[in-house]
Amino acid sequence: MSDFITKRAEDINQWYNDLVIKGELADYSSVRGCMVIKPYGYALWENMRDALDKMIKDTGHVNAYFPLFVPKSLFEAEEKNAEGFAKECAVVTHYRLKNDPNNKGKLIVDPEAKLEEELVVRPTSEAVIWNTYKTWVQSYRDLPLLINQWANVVRWEMRTKLFLRTAEFLWQEGHTAHATQAEAIEETKKMLGVYADFTENWLAIPVYQGVKSESERFAGADDTYTIEGLMQDGKALQCGTSHFLGQNFAKAFDVKYQTTEGKDEYVWATSWGVSTRLIGALLMTHSDDKGIVMPPKVAPHQVVFVPFLHEKKPEQNQILIDKCNEFVTQFKAKGIRCKIDTDLMKRPGFKFAEHEMKGIPVRIVFGPRDLEENVAEVARRDNLSKESISQDKLVDHVENLLTEIQANIYNRAKEYRNTNTRECTDYEDFKSKIAEGGFVITHWDGTAETEEKIKEETKATIRCIPYDYEQTAGKCIYSGKETKHRVLFARAH
Amino acid sequence: MSDFITKRAEDINQWYNDLVIKGELADYSSVRGCMVIKPYGYALWENMRDALDKMIKDTGHVNAYFPLFVPKSLFEAEEKNAEGFAKECAVVTHYRLKNDPNNKGKLIVDPEAKLEEELVVRPTSEAVIWNTYKTWVQSYRDLPLLINQWANVVRWEMRTKLFLRTAEFLWQEGHTAHATQAEAIEETKKMLGVYADFTENWLAIPVYQGVKSESERFAGADDTYTIEGLMQDGKALQCGTSHFLGQNFAKAFDVKYQTTEGKDEYVWATSWGVSTRLIGALLMTHSDDKGIVMPPKVAPHQVVFVPFLHEKKPEQNQILIDKCNEFVTQFKAKGIRCKIDTDLMKRPGFKFAEHEMKGIPVRIVFGPRDLEENVAEVARRDNLSKESISQDKLVDHVENLLTEIQANIYNRAKEYRNTNTRECTDYEDFKSKIAEGGFVITHWDGTAETEEKIKEETKATIRCIPYDYEQTAGKCIYSGKETKHRVLFARAH
CATH class of the missing domain: 3.30.110.30 (C-terminal domain of ProRS)
Structure with a gap:
């Protein structure tokens, strides 16, 4: 199985693609530049999303949902932002297809269903959101507005790469409005801190925090703050950004508030986002030549049980599976996500390689004799070490091990990053x-x-x-x- | 406050719009037919989504994510499905805007960036998913495929209504593939059962389950199963559908599997979905002339505390707020979602009307004297009754009350439905x-x-x-x- 993964030293780009495709995280689709996120990849994304969503809510933000489409006239309102995204946006021009009169069973765009105004599929939502904030903000009592949205966005990238750069991707985008410049800058930095916390403590990716130079800024921002990770191919990866937007969008969309003294002032804005790109960052940071190494905190399965099953001994198999289930119940009570591999067709060695490729942090193996001896073999994915553990101590041991693995892969990545x-x-x-x-x-x-x-x-x-x-x-x-x-x-x- | 809501007897359509807009669930947007789901509405949707997502996973399904766009050639592959949706779909024809040479600061569609093949914004995802399943299904061992996705879809509706019929809406769509017809039909019915369970037991909306007539079927289905609710305006509302798709998509996309006997067979399919439309159903089923009545199980806030605050007595206020926080901690431990209204500007009567309009199931009120007497006033939103409760019994009382309210609004809706x-x-x-x-x-x-x-x-x-x-x-x-x-x-x- 491990032979199916190209080695890093041979071709690191192919290695990365193998992680995604053979690790069953995502697949290419029939749509140029768009991927299918497969169940294993989506379960990873759900864990990441739920953890970050909690952090965003704990810092006082609420979720909402804004339209997918941005009318062209709104899109062009903030000039720099429009200029930055105009070259790579999907444009809806018609709202109907009709039967092709020359080609039975085929459809053509109905020229009579041309939109009066074209709609841009959101590459980011500042325009559509600030046009809405205009009606939501009247007085200082309406501020701050601290809103986040989880959504799909589209940027027509020419060179795409699974998770790292795709035409459509999933992300969250926060959009806040404040009475003062100082408060908006504080928010911008606070959310960068949340991203750094999430990336380091959940994904185990060490990042540098800092400010972008002017030419690397988000289009429409006065300042862009960023977290930057270092991938195993020696390249940096921008993991998340937080923008201080000044009053640019407030002026473009005429969003003013009445101060406590009764004066009209433009509001101050921030926006910040991270995306499914973080899955790419996670893969490129921790994985090895055997495949993915999942950080335990976000791994879809944290523990996999591989009981030694025998095709011709169903009763003995049942005893082993029952034992696995006993442990799973105990693990579940501690919030640990488990999976039992009951496949009778595959050999254990093949299964081991498969679970290693998919990056499951801990593997627990036992057969009938181990059961008699009250032991199990516990294997770590991060350093591939194994040890025999008394079954009485298994649950506590594995719980600690997950914490240890999380710390170890972070430290390993940090050492690599610091050395480089x-x-x-x-x-x-x-x-x-x-x-x-x-x-x-x-x-x-x-x-x-x-x-x-x-x-x-x-x-x-x-x-x-x-x-x-x-x-x-x-x-x-x-x-x-x-x-x-x-x-x-x-x-x- | 209640005067701001149009009464049902006056204009039931305006009443409904008032619930949505004044209840702060959603807002109109600058995009034709698309709405903004505001934080209060989105919190409701999150509760609904989380509950249903668990039910979908508990029945063996996993989540994934498929592209937003469907290339026209895939869209037209299943003819009936294409015919059903062709008349109402948003079509992307270009991938770039450029500066308008005749109009500084404005953008136009770049005619040189015309797509070779137009992309349809998904009105539903059978086409793009079945084109993917083709590569995922080879043998009986790959079946069943039990996949769900949470996504946004677009249908170019001409007459739109907030939540009930919008151009873009949020939903989940399950897409399963099976080896046999019987298994696919069983799945279709099982998921209708899950929807009925969710709608009745979480949203408190009684529904009839049944099969659609041929002319009301989903385009591309052999059979459509439905749950139908009855709204207060006397009209039925389709709350969710589950489709037995036969082998229509398998044949259109050539999805075959090798049986245990080594023969090639087309697979059998189902699809099923519910959407943000259910929010509309919930509103129209339970609300009254004072506003929304939220079913406790999905209400963003289940309990609101309104302590009697006095603008000039900050110390006394703090004692009251501290007491509220004590209760909130106890409620939180029981998983009950609370909110404290500490506004000093609004009068209690105004606050009561506001919380009633937003449908918070239980209101708890106390002032300094109540504190001395160790009592609180507990008001129910469903029947507007109030009673004085000993503070020692408050938590248990309210916990039971929430269950009672959930049952009461269901029974009330069921009686209305049965009578009608x-x-x-x-x-x-x-x-x-x-x-x-x-x-x-x-x-x-x-x-x-x-x-x-x-x-x-x-x-x-x-x-x-x-x-x-x-x-x-x-x-x-x-x-x-x-x-x-x-x-x-x-x-x-």
Whole structure:
């Protein structure tokens, strides 16, 4: 089974695709750039969504749902935002098909059903939401508006990659409105913190938090905050962003509120989102040549039981399965998600490889003799180690093990990330470090020209001006100018 | 506050719209036929979704996600299905906008970005799903496939009504594949049973279960099973449908499996769905002239505390609010969802009317003297009765009350439904009964011609051939022909 997964050293892009397809997380579809999220992948997404949804609600936000379509006139209202997304949006122009008179059984677009105004399938919902907020906000008493939505969005990407870049994807997008600039900036940073917390503590992906350079900002934002992870191919991956939108959307949609003093003021805005892309980040961070390594906290199955079944001994099999079920009941009471593999056709070795490929954190194996001896073999997916455990201690042992695995894969990823984050003061050295992969922390003169030149020459982009590094003075690695910006460069997905 | 709600006797359609808009469940949007589901409405939907999702999973189904778009060539593959939906679908024809050269700041569809093949925004997902199942099903070991998806769909309705009929709506759609006809029919009926269970036991809406006549079937189905509720305006409402699709989609998409004997056979299919329309059903079933009546099991807030606060006595207020919080902690431990109204600006009477309009099942009120006397006033939304309860017994009392309210509103709706389900053997009598509203149970000769005539003359349609009524022989109410079909007629939403 493990032979079916391409090894990282051979072809890391093929390895990634194998994880997704052979791990049964997603499948290609008949629609260009769109994928099918299969049950195993969707169960993972549900666990991620439920955990993050709780964090979003715990910070005072509520969910709502806004229309899929954005009328063109609204879409173009905030100019920078429109410019940023116009080149990659799906446009609905008609509302009816009719029978093709020249081709029986076929349909054509009915030219008489042309829309007066075209509808854009939302690439993001600022326009449609701010047009609604206009009617919801009158006075300071209506603020803040702290709303989130879980939805599908469409961006017509030319080069797609399963989970990482697809034409349609699932995400959540928060859209908040505030009375003051300070409050909106605080919200922007708070939600970046929630994303960092979620990504590190649930997905076990260490991230750098920071601010984007102007050229990497969200179209329509005054500032974009980001969390950036490092993938095993040495490339950075933007895991989530939180935008301070200033008054840009309030002005574009004329959203004002009456202050306590009775004055009319434009409101201040934020928006923030993470998507199914995080599944790609999770896969690329933890997996190995045997397949996926699921972080226990979000794994669809945290434990798989593989009893040694014998095709010709149904009674003995039943005893083993009953024992599994006993344990499952105990695990369930602790909120641990289990699966029992009762397949009689596949050999144990094949099953082991299959569960390893799918990344189930813990495997528990026993046969009739183990039952007599009151033991079980417990195997960890993260480091592939095995040990024999007394069945009396099994439940507590595995509960602790899940916590340990979660911590271990986070620490492992963090060590890799830290080792591959290097300081640099010389441009030739910079170029070779960038080519080797990982983050390079260095001084940049703050100009878009230098940023563009470096990108042209090295394919590296500024991922962020990070929180974690002191902004000491120094010389720009490219122009040699004195500057106080220290930034993280990397090639990125 | 209650004056803001139009009374049913005055204008029942306006009453319904008032419930939705003034109850803050949804709002009109800038997109024709699409609504915004506001936080209060979405919280209701989340409760409904979570309860139903559990029932769907408990019956062995798993969730997945399929693309929003259906390429035209797939859409037209199952001819009846295509014909049924072609007239009302949103069509994506282009993938880019560009700057309007004649109008600065405006965008136009880029004619160079025309899609080779148009994409239909899914009105339902059979086509895109069955095209995928083709690659997932090879042998009997791959069956049954029991998959559900929560998604948004679009049907270009000409006359829309909030929740009941919108261009975009949220729903779940189950799509299953089976080895045998019998198993698929069993699944179709099982899921109708799940819907009836959910609708009756969670939403407190009594429904008739039955089979649709041929002309009312889902496009592409061999049989459509339905649950039908009766609204307070005397009209029936289709609350959910479950379709036996025969081998129609298997043949259209060439989905075959190898049997245990090694033969190739087409698989058998079902699909089933309920949508945000159920929110409309819930509103129209239980609400009154004071506003919404929420079934406790799905109410966003089950209990609202209204402590008697005094603008100038902050210390006394704090004691009251602390007491509320004590109770909330106890209620929360029992899984009861609470809200405390601490607004200092609004008068109690206004608050009461507001919470009644929003349908919160139980209101708990106390002031400083009640605290001394260790009592609280508990008001029921369903029958508007109030009683004074010892604070020591409050939690248990309210817990029981919520169960009682759930049962009471169901029984009340069932009595209304039963009273307004009348037998009939004479066509003149039938016409007058139909005009009065409600269901009429009568004999029908089984022909589409008779069905069509009755519809033309009375606006009544066959809602279903119900499970609940014995199919005894009799004479068709219209043609006088001998028949064994007894069917439910009604005017419907």
